[in-house]
Each structure stands twice: as structure tokens, then as C-alpha cells.
Amino acid sequence: MTKTVDLNADMGEGFGAWTMGDDAALLEIVTSANVACGFHGGDWDVMAETMSAAVRKGAGIGAHPGFADLHGFGRNRMQLPRASVQNLVRYQLGAAQAMARAAGGKVRHLKLHGALANMASEDEGLAKACYEAALSVAPNIIIMVLAGTAQYRAAEALGCPVACEIFADRAYNDNATLVDRSLPGAMIQDPILAGARMAEMVREGAIITESGKRIETRIDTICLHGDTPAAVRIAAEVRRSLEADGVTLVQFSGEPA
Incomplete structure (x- = not known):
């Protein structure tokens, strides 16, 4: 049986006069696009341009909501009441839906x-609150989760459509979470290494952690961060490595957990 996997990238993360990443080049390679919704990056014009480009290229469109943290690019941890977090997700998803439809x-x-x-x-609990908020706006939306983590367990409890994601450009802890960006080796910048890692993980159906531990998991999609300098080269090499290994790149179907 031929293996299939989706390749996604975070994009639309520029703001005003500031460009972030080469979205046009990435859209020549990936099959799905996670579009920033204006809180950690992106604005109404960037969203409109990115959505239009994704439609032209036939990429699957995803809303990519984060904390209201333009200065920190959404990477500062914030403590908000759960109801407020849910509205944060609803607000951004609604904006993404409007721009995609237009x-x-x-x-x-x-x-x-x-x-x-x-x-x-x-x-x-936090993951479930976020996903319940999204489903209250779009009942059939596919929830992309970090494979093997509490995100997956939350989606499983909700019984919603799911896409399990692994990362091409990030190292893993032994509990399937991502190594903190402040630590050495957290970011994988070598396209050859990234490509080989992804081919191996898809082949084995497992996350391979920094320590060498194998965590068996469903793998539906592979992500790379569009804001990194090597993003396009990593995307191209990951795609090449997967196809050389007999893997077909297609959009995920969103089977329940």
C-alpha cells in the first residue's frame, strides 16, 4: 500500500511593510498552508494575499490562531481565562473564514x-477548550494536532476530524513535545538532515526524539516553519526525500482520532 502524507507550512506571517518568509516559493512545494490570523503575525492585506495564493495553487487552507502577541510573534506564554482563550480562537477563525471565502x-x-x-x-484541558471553540464556529473543521501530545488526546475526546502533525525543523523531547527554542539543537536548519529524519519517521510511523526514543504515532502531515531562513530548502528536501522513499504527497483527509 502506497504511503501518503501532507506537507504543510505556516505562512502569511508578515505584517504591513515587514515580510516574513517566502510564501510564494513554499506554495510551490507544500500541500497545505496554515495562515496567520493577525494576532501573532499577518494583517488583513497579508491574509487576503496569502489566501488568494493558496487558492491558486490548490493548497489546503488552515487558520493558524495564536496569542495576541505581535511583538513576540506569538511565542510568549500568556495566562488568560479559558472563556477568553476560546473567544480568541473564534475571532481569528472567523477572520480566516471570511478571507478564504473572499x-x-x-x-x-x-x-x-x-x-x-x-x-x-x-x-x-486547554487544548480541548480551544478545539471546542473552533468547532462551535466550524463543526466539520479538521483539527491539526501535535502528534502524541495532549492536543491529540483532547481531539480524541471530542471525536472530531484530526490531522496528526510532526515537525521537520524541530527536535523532540521524550514526551513528544518540542524542545524549547532556547536550547541548543532545538531548531533543525540542515535540509539534508530534516529530509532524512522525516523519511525515517514516516517509514517507521514514529516520532524519533533527541535521545533516540521512538514514539509510535499516526502521521498525517509534516510541518515546517515558514519564517526560518532555510524554510524553502528544507521543504524541497523533505518533499524529495519522501518521494524518493515512495511516499505520495497529498492533503490529509481528517479521519477522527
Whole structure:
């Protein structure tokens, strides 16, 4: 049986006169796009441009909500009441839906960004609150989760459509969470290494941690961060490595957990 996997990238993260990443080049390679919703990056014009480009390229569109943290690019941890976090998610998802529809497309998945995503990967209650908020706006939306973490368990409890994600450009802890960016080796910048790691993980159906531990998991999609300098080269090499290993790149279907 032929293996299939989706390749996604975070994009639309520029703001005003500031450009972040090469979204046009990434859209030539990836099959899904996670579009910033204006809180950690992006604005109404950037969102509109990114949505239109994704529609033209036939990429699956996802809303990528995060904390209201433009200065810190959504990577500062914030403590908010759960009801407020839920409204934060609803607000951003609604904006993404409007911009996608205006561009002739639709939002098919949701993926949390940055600190909000990291916190939700550790806290099942927070993850469930975020996903319940998204489902209250879009009942059939696919929830993209960090494979093997509390995010997956929350989505499993809700019985909603899920896409399990691993990262091409990040190192893993032994509990399937991401190594903190402040630590050495957390970011993987070598495209050859990233490509080889992803081919191995998909082949084995497991996350391979920094210590060498194997964590068996469903893998539906592979992510890379569009704001890193090597993003396009990593995306191209990951795609090449997967295809050389007999893996077909297609958008995820969103089977329940």
C-alpha cells in the first residue's frame, strides 16, 4: 500500500511593510498552508494575499490562531481565562473564514500557533477548550494536532476530524513535545538532515526524539516553519526525500482520532 502524507507550512506571517518568509516559493512545494490570523503575525492585506495564493495553487487552507502577541510573534506564554482563550480562537477563525471565502476558497483545518500550541500540547484541558471553540464556529473543521501530545488526546475526546502533525525543523523531547527554542539543537536548519529524519519517521510511523526514543504515532502531515531562513530548502528536501522513499504527497483527509 502506497504511503501518503501532507506537507504543510505556516505562512502569511508578515505584517504591513515587514515580510516574513517566502510564501510564494513554499506554495510551490507544500500541500497545505496554515495562515496567520493577525494576532501573532499577518494583517488583513497579508491574509487576503496569502489566501488568494493558496487558492491558486490548490493548497489546503488552515487558520493558524495564536496569542495576541505581535511583538513576540506569538511565542510568549500568556495566562488568560479559558472563556477568553476560546473567544480568541473564534475571532481569528472567523477572520480566516471570511478571507478564504473572499478569495474563492475555504478553511478546512485549524492549527494552533506558537506558545498557545505548546501550552495546549501539555494541557489537555486547554487544548480541548480551544478545539471546542473552533468547532462551535466550524463543526466539520479538521483539527491539526501535535502528534502524541495532549492536543491529540483532547481531539480524541471530542471525536472530531484530526490531522496528526510532526515537525521537520524541530527536535523532540521524550514526551513528544518540542524542545524549547532556547536550547541548543532545538531548531533543525540542515535540509539534508530534516529530509532524512522525516523519511525515517514516516517509514517507521514514529516520532524519533533527541535521545533516540521512538514514539509510535499516526502521521498525517509534516510541518515546517515558514519564517526560518532555510524554510524553502528544507521543504524541497523533505518533499524529495519522501518521494524518493515512495511516499505520495497529498492533503490529509481528517479521519477522527
